Amino acid sequence: MFSGDTIPVRTATPPVYSVRGLTKVYGFGETEVHALAGVDLDLHEGELIVLLGPSGSGKTTLLNNLGGLDVPTAGELRYRDTDLACADEDQLTRFRRDSVGFIFQFYNLIPSLTARENVALITEIARDPMPAEDALELVHLGARLDHFPAQLSGGEQQRVAIARAIAKRPEVLLCDEPTGALDVRTGIVVLEAIARANRELGTLTIIITHNAVMAGMADRVIHFSDGRVLHEHRNPQRAPVSGLEW
């Protein structure tokens, strides 16, 4: 389907995210846990990044900080001209509303709204959204617009979640274990949808997972462990999602 995943890695543009010495500490004294222990990263426009690491490595904490759901204890976290480390609650809300699309492991759809309404809910408050129907068409759900979450399979629900995340044309798409609750075949379909959104909308996309197989679909793979970037590498070219297996 998306066999033409061969977009070159772009590094010339200024980074969307600039992260320096990012630290997040939970608790005090003896119970102190360094979830992030000094992370340095630059993330660029249009990149598809897979963040790999075992559970407890701090990758979700990093994603939460990038998405404005949490603020770091120390270090620098810049999103373009915005200093997210010092942003207040309202600025973070505005940031999430305007710039970030989230995709979660457990879909987190509003059960009382249909697929179309779940997407429209977000497009109503966005600055420059695409029509909800178009977003759902993009994830091949044009025929299930008026179904409620309970009437959809897990894969379909996750695709609604993707449509919801991309409908507002976000600048960054953050995906936390998007296939974690799905079987392989359904997972592939979901990842294809994410990759397509990244390609067609040019959205900086970060996928976190502990599934190393997914590294192949990325422009750049960042290995994470103990709250630090262990190492990273660039794929010379993205592998087609349909070829992934786990």
Next chain:
Amino acid sequence: MISELDRKLWRDLARLKGQALAVALVMGCGLAMMIMARSLIYSLESTRAEYYQVNRFAEVFAHLKRAPDSIALRAAEIPGVATVQAGISVQVTLDIPALDEPASGMVRSLPDFGEPQLNRLYLRAGQWLPPGSRGQVLVGEAFAKANELKPGDRIALLLNGRRQEFRLAGIVLSPEFIFESRPGAALPDNRTYGIFWMPYEELAAAYDLDGAFNYLALTLAPGATARPVIAELDRLLTPYGGRGAYGRADHPSHIRVSDEIRVLQTLAIGFPLVFLSVAAFMTNAVLSRLLVLQREQIAILKAFGFTNRQIALHYLKFAFVMVAMGTVLGWIGGIVMGHRIVALYHLFFRFPELHFRLDRSALVLALLVCAGAAAAGVIGAVRRAARLPPAEAMRPEPPANYRPALVEKTGIAHLLSHTFRIAVRNLERRPVQAIFTVSGMALATGILIVPNAFRDGVAEVMDFQWDVIQRQDVGIGLVEPASVSVRHLFAQLPGVVTVEPIRYTAARIHFGNRNRQLAIQGLTADGQLSRVLDANTRQIALPPAGLVLSAKLAEVLEVRVGDELRVEVLEGKRPVRAVPLVGLAEDFAGVAAYMDIRALNRLMEEGDVITGATFAVDGARRGEFFRALKGVPRVSWVAIKDSLRANFRETTAASIGVIQSIYLVFATVVAFGVVYNNARISLAERARELATLRVVGFSRREVGAVLVTELVILALLAVPLGLLLGTGFATVILGQVNTETVRLPLVLTLGNYSFAVLVVTAASSLSALLVLRKLNQLDLVGALKAPE
């Protein structure tokens, strides 16, 4: 192992303390009402019964003109009579130096030596009359208190037109005057009406009643009934001007206490039932929520070998902690409110000692009723949880099913916001929960309507009675019928603007086999002071023949306009005549029969006589008028409108105020509790959904709107329903106040409705705000993890 389970119970409770408290408070309200009402019934009934027994309260009473003492002995021989007490009872005018206006009262005789056989007094202060004393009286407590009289003070009574000074020996209470009020008056005026007792010889001498009596009371032998004794007594006393004997059921003071007990009985059952149903539902809602959250824990407990019974017991314990809290709150509330109401009773009822007596069986009953309500509430939820096989319970609950709401099928779907859709779909998915929340809020609204409707009804009656029907400033009664010529004397009193004559005649009115005993009022045909009005508040010009009855009296007698009534006059020549019913009068206090004064005098076969008068007095010359009136001989009673009104404000109005505040507290608690509970459950059930909205960029305000929209929809449904419910409550409860003594019109004002809406809105908003504050504590990151 079980103790660990109990520890879990306490932690769960600590987490749900707000909701548990809300449930306990609503339960507490119902129980408090029940305990209060039952204890008050017990207090009044037992205190009254003891008082009656110790002070030997009579069972049959009769007033007459005059009979020799030998007739009292014959009365004692009537089969079924146990003890007879004969004596003198007269109406007098008083002269109290500190009081501008003239006061009136009743003087009763006491045996010169020894205690009376019946209706014995209780000495509150001072001393009994010494044997053979002269120039001393005992005074009833209500009057003494209202006028700040102490033993040793002096007071002047006009006995048979002669002014005499007396020393107050003591302040007493009588089982005959637990409710101290002028006979025939709907409202007490303790400042201007008092009861006195003096030795028989002294009173008999003043009224030429030596060796005779004009009042008789008796008790019945065990097993005897009042009715045949009354009939026999009437036959015996008729030749002596008997005005018709009556039993306790028609005794004015006894009736007042019984009426109060009857009202309490309604309160003891109706309201607690409603409150406890709401509480039962709230218990169910809290428990169901807890059980859904703890599906997995239940599964694990079962996997480890806990039995269904142990698990059910565990959650029942949880419910019973709320029951225990509710019961304790109810006990405390009931006892505190009971004490306040007993304090109010002291304004109306005079007992030697009236203490709040706790009905202990009510406490036990409260616990049982409450436990029953809670058990009914939790049993379904617990059974569902216990039935679940462990493996199934360990899986998260399947996603909730939703449907488009009904309102969306009306073709206005495109107009609805997403927030509104979320709200209505949630409500429709949980209709039972929505219905109970609406019921609770409606209940809160409804119970606020009642006391205000009561207050407005009473105010309406008072205004109608005093400004529309009885427009006189002062009414007086004479000791005996007098020639109509005294009217000119009255007209010359200083400050008199208008004076109208009145003739009162004791009579029994018969229709079919029903009859009522009352005083027929002879009025001037087109009087401007004491008026007779029809249902449309138009004045009825009394025709030269025929009777006009209170509509209520006509209803009781089952008589229609045009029917012939048999009027049996109980004084003078005691004529018995057929008189047609010519009209129905609208009045609210007591029942009355009106006739043109000349027609009444013709019926009586007497000349132009009057027994009283009504006055309109120039406000600026009131003092002068009253001082002059004090000097007018042969006045037996004086009724002053302003004085009655002031007294009314201090007693009835004050007690309505207390009742109102109780209802206000209850309504606030219910509104607050129900809304809080509902919002907390919504918040807990949908924490994930709401957190998700926050994560994807909704502001706190926008997320709050999702919850608030739901509450607003519920409130919009509940409030009109509540107003309707309140109208129903008021109609039923005020409908009970439709007796021959008093009738209350149903007055429902915009102010009443607005107040109810305002209170419920305020209480709901406050609890919603409290819950909204919890929105700030939503765990955004937690919501993204696995569903609970």
